[in-house]
């Protein structure tokens with residue numbers, strides 16, 4: 001296995017999954033930001049690491065750093081988990097190098113110099129298989145596709161500090177931390193998810209109480225986080241958000257558009273609570289409850305509490 005792969009991690013939490021995926025394609029050099037756990041890089045099989053200075057979370061600076069590491073290492077493949085940051089940084093770096101790029105890959109194979117990717121296209125409704133024989137190839141993988149496993153053998157890691165060189169155009173006036181939840185939804189065992197069936201933010205209390213009774217994490221459809229700002233961005237589930245695979249997924253007041261469904265398909269059991277019998281979510285659900293959530297949720301939560309008593 002002599003191929004060189006550069007894995008770009010935009011946070012320490014990405015390392016186990018990203019490196020497990022990257023190891024299948026060759027020897028892995030990691031590029032990451034200053035909040036790095038060198039022990040984890042070693043355990044998950046990196047042979048070298050470039051640690052960028054502050055500013056790495058700005059995709060312009062990251063794009064610059066990716067390009068520099070690409071020129072130094074000369075990899076056949078550059079890999080990241082699909083996020084807003086990775087897509088922008090990779091677009092910038094691949095464009096400046098004139099290199100091909102695949103985003104949002106479900107599967108990626110490399111054989112005889114040909115990189116073949118299965119990708120979600122047309123809003124998540126279709127999967128396209130595409131290939132290129134260019135080198136290097138940039139690819140972002142949909143999160144949640146690989147179960148992390150430590151490398152069978154580990155090597156002494158060579159660590160290089162990297163000055164990113166800063167953004168390539170413009171200046172950053174202010175950086176504000178994004179509101180983040182303490183929990184990673186993609187690993188939750190039970191999820192209660194809310195949609196636009198809720199009329200106002202205060203009503204989410206009904207779902208919070210149900211989640212508490214079930215020991216569940218709370219998720220949502222995109223409009224609840226993106227448009228209404230009722231919940232943090234990292235709680236939105238679907239094509240452009242988190243992909244979840246819980247034992248139980250309870251969708252409340254969610255219509256079940258394709259972009260939401262692709263993020264919940266790996267749930268073991270799906271329960272839909274929606275008062276419209278023709279809502280698409282009912283076709284995906286193992287159990288459908290056709291009811292007004294305002295009447296049904298308090299009863300369900302009370303029953304669950306009774307069972308626990």
Ligand SMILES: Cc1cc2nc3c(=O)[nH]c(=O)nc-3n(C[C@H](O)[C@H](O)[C@H](O)COP(=O)(O)OP(=O)(O)OC[C@H]3O[C@@H](n4cnc5c(N)ncnc54)[C@H](O)[C@@H]3O)c2cc1C
Pocket residue numbers: 123194195196197198220221222223224236237238239240241252253254255256257258259260263273274275276279291292293294
């Ligand atoms: C490129 C792209 C990416 C996208 N990515 C995502 C994504 O990652 N995740 C995502 O979720 N969406 C995504 N979307 C948006 C998606 O297409 C839908 O618009 C969105 O999922 C709809 O959210 P919703 O189900 O909450 O709202 P709606 O579609 O408005 O559905 C609300 C549902 O609530 C029901 N309801 C109303 N009142 C009650 C009541 N009292 N009791 C019970 N049920 C009730 C209604 O019958 C309806 O079915 C994306 C769109 C695009 C174009």
